[in-house]
Amino acid sequence: MKVTVIYSPEYLMHDTGKHPESPLRVKRSIEAIKKSEVYLKGLVRVKSPRRAEEDEIEEIHSRGLLEKVKNLSLKGGGVIAPETIVSKETYNVALLAAGGAIRGVEGSINGEDKRAFALIRPPGHHAERKRSKGFCIFNNVAIAAAKALKMGIRRILIMDWDAHHGDGTQKLFYSNPSVLYISIHQDGRTLYPGTGDIYDIGEYEGEGYTINIPLPPLSTGKIALRAMEEIAIPIIEQFKPHIILVSAGYDGHYLDDISDLMYTSNTYSRMMERIVKMANKYSYGRVVAVLEGGYHLKATPKSIVKTIEALAEKPVKYERNRTVTSKSLERKAELLIKKIKNVLSDYWSF
């Protein structure tokens, strides 16, 4: 299966100064992709994004936020939220990031590019309707989901495996049963933004359509995969999504300093393999991954390549596992999984 990588060198122009969310993240990643076996075998094509229209942004964000980002950029930039920078080019680049995610969804739904990886920045999953924050300007994955809804898709899965809880995305679809949001993240009591508790399950018609799996610090890929297998997969089997969007963040890698998770690049290929299986079963094969976090300049490119291999359904070569899961952590995870199943048992069967 061919994978479309959506990328533009214009993504480098969102200038954050000395900051972990640097242009090098995507620059190194596109370089790694172009050297990868899956690319050299002709299974990857790189396409340019388009700029999102203002009304596409306004499907998700307030006019006020859009104007705020635009005006701050016009003035030459500034700080829009703690650690969240707007530079002269940010407004344009943020439109291009949202447009990259939209382009992924459009291509996937019309069948031209069923599998896509939007290699975009700035990231998006912390951005709320009226607020940019947590390195995020506009919520790219949410804007892409809104596009899928507009195109008539009624069951959309957003799978978020970034180390941080995607609080912005959760809020935006909290009462919407058409968008199932599943997040596997480091427990909010130990990491920004502090949200993503197991009891936050959605509200009104959306009750039961928000799934939070907050892993304890030091959780390995083994634990994340087990949680995915036992909680996410059965729910996906019952929800039967017609498209799968992935908030693909790589800051849970053990080399990434920003979280305390202990994933390896194998973790990401394994998670994507499971998602691809679900997509082949229910979603006509449609999967669009959208880059979120991931700040280690070697681990992120490598893990992205692993994700793309899994998207292409190319047999993945696993590397020797570099992390060990302690018995006490396994027990903790077991209890957590049991508790989450309990909380969700009114809505889903396990």
Ligand SMILES: [Zn+2]
């Ligand atoms: Zn993150």
